[in-house]
Amino acid sequence: MSESRPLRRLGFLTIGLFDGDDPRPGHESTLSIIQLGEQLGFDSAWVRHRHLQYGISSPVAVLAAASQRTSRIELGTAVIPLGWENPLRLAEDLATVDMLTGGRLNPGVSVGPPMHWDTVKEALYPDTADAEDFSYERVRRLLRYVRGEQATSVAGVEGIEVFSDRVQPYSPGLGRRMWYGGASLRSAQWAGENGMNFLTSSVVKAEVPDEDADFARIQLSHVRTFRQHHPDGDRARVSQGLVVIPTDSASTDQRDKYQAYARSRLPRTARPQGPARMLFAPDLVGPSAELAERLEQHAAFREIDEVAFALPFTFDHDDYVQILTDIATRLGPALGWMRGN
Template structure:
């Protein structure tokens, strides 16, 4: 097994938090139970995906607020909040509030771009300004400035019994250092580096023109190196990888068959570029921890990181996630050189 130049330092997991429309509380409670399990197993972080008008968590910041009251150590993140759905000022207030409730454990990840199915939701989301909204990096720069404590208003002082502040309140001083950007393209990775953010990579990359023949892992590694080349911290800049990784060490034969069928059904999308952007998807990794560790160590993108937030598959049962998380923490993590925080 070839050694990786960056021993695994931090192990996290990512979940979408699916629920039944007829019983949404049960799905949210399941997600909270997985986060508390993750803390008991020694995971460094737990991350929530963001889904609007779907049967997955639409308000991860609210769910993480609940998680702050059930945990004491594990880092809590969003991967990622699509800023096209958000007002940066209101989001900055929510993020600072939850960070304070957590004792400084919130790791907000975000991205930019037009909301999914924008033509169908614009009338409800931006009925008066839909044609004028900026969904590019300037929207992210507004959030950065507000979280960092720059002025949101040109008025401060007392009016009657009301006291007003120029900057977002509450202000959480360390939060700005724990902001992450979800990038899948070289341009976005460079932007994140230039702005001093942490970088979230996932199982999707967008090749540059002329890179269509390159493989997923090579492109991801190049994006990570480009990010660090422009980041003030250089090689010390934080990057987390988020592949779908499913260990089967303690799985039942039925679970193993389910996991393998899930990965097989998703394999066709990994064989050729997808959509008008020519997106490349990484294969889901399923196998024993020994097999997975070997495959990860040979992955060019993984070789560039010392933090991961492995993504849980979308449609499994709670007991499946318990098995997967347990094997990640007790089998795969140690096989990669990681030690749990307990």
Template sequence: MSKALRRLGFLTIGLFDESEPRRGHESVLEIIELGERLGFDSAWVRHRHLQYGISSPVAVLAAAAQRTERIELGTAVIPLGWENPLRLAEDLATVDVLSGGRLNPGVSAGAPKNRFRRALYPDTADVEDFGFDRVRRLLSHLRGDPVTGFRGTEGFEEYSDRVQPHAPGLASRLWYGGGSLRSVRLAGEHGMNLLTSNVVRAEESEDFGAIQRSHIRAFRAHHADGERARVSQGLVVIPTDSATPEQRAKYEAYVRRRTPRTATPQGPERLLFAPDLLGTSARIAEQLHAHPAFREVDEVAFALPFTFEHADYVQILTDIATRLGPELGWRAG
């Protein structure tokens, strides 16, 4: 039996027109402000490099922190192969301090695509370690562990031996975006929280719900908090309760185009995609209550479709907060 939904969040990619990027970024900020007014517990932004989506989510969330007061702000997810963990820790801690402790950074390990590596690391691409050690370093920095052997005064300058500002509690709000058994086990062993999305690796079977449930259980089995370890599920849901006929037709076409990829694992990594959930809130709630992985969690960050218009996101978020959330047992705080 499903648990009552305790925390309701949403995820957006923040697409923009190359000739007018400000409008797309402003749309994201307006959507986050709307999410707070509707009572959502969290808002998350995706990370896209050399594309027409948010390339600097930490900067966007710094702006969102100044336009909101309560809603938690997350990244889903920052690929650490593009980052220096010490510098990223400084940025994350700064935004967490500015937001009053509302930041929930989500990260992942892994190498950047080959065509990007030389641009990122022109002198060191062949010797960079893109594995989980980058996550360990980030965790250590956020916890306040020393990063140098010196603390004190040098000339007129005062130096700390740990990342500044230090944001107490931020390390406990670090999430890992995991889609394989190995990644979720590592996240659990390091005491992180787990973001599980609409993509998993088909290692055990070709049943998406069963695989995702297995990942959640493996994560908790390796986490010191066991069954209390936090997991957030992020499926694409598109409620149509208040949609216009034109919006419904657009949404149906979107789902129809994407559905074939959910039939079998894709590519050499055997990535398996979850079907998008489209329909009335009552119908989507019925599907979620029957979903093996949803029955394991009590918090979600539902993903907004990539290519819709601002008005579509307003309708979808409003239906999620006012209709789907209550169908799942959620109540705005």
């Protein structure tokens, strides 16, 4: 077993739940949590993306707001499903927010048809549903525009109007901070070949029908495949997003809640789920010293040096404060992370 890399970058991920009858407090809670993350020294804060649900539907707008309440922490999306997006328009939004953050935006994306496609396509693409391309080409289009390649043949002055042939504003460093969220070998290889960074989470595809349900081994194969096909090789950036819940400063009620949450989700980790054979990682709950030992034995964790630990969907604001505080002050240092490293 190879020696684990010291943790270089510490991040967290939140879904940003809110009450449909009163959505503002939930969004304010998310912004407050991101501010707390910066105060605690986290390197990155990431938001999930949900459509027609009670979670963040417009992460780019939320991160624009977060950019004005923070000054250092990197801000990411994990992930924007491009099936809902026009790549050119999204490139404009991403570049605009990247300028507002001072170059701190880390957009993560994925492809494929929107969830519940048959029921949503008439609302989303009433005239073009049958013509929409949900393949990797949709990501390539976004990458071209973000990286400053030509978007139109029109450029120059027309009367009093000045036109550009590429997306404006153009943010030169943004193209290097684009991430692909993948759960398969194919996605890992594609992300590497296209020079993206790679987000791997608590879900992977067990693609070989008779392969063991060993989450860490499968995830490790994705990490290695990505780096084998990336121009930067072993230096290519990979971030891991497991659900990790330290209990060092938790109350008795919080510990009971966390353990019950993990137990309720444990059955789905025993074997691949559904036709796509999705395999879930067990949630990790316990004291930081114990969690550090378990992570250092995790085959994929041993080969990455960036994480975005996922906050559970349904917990309360005070729970998130406790969890983030313990991650930053206890678990991170136990994994070799140094604030401001």
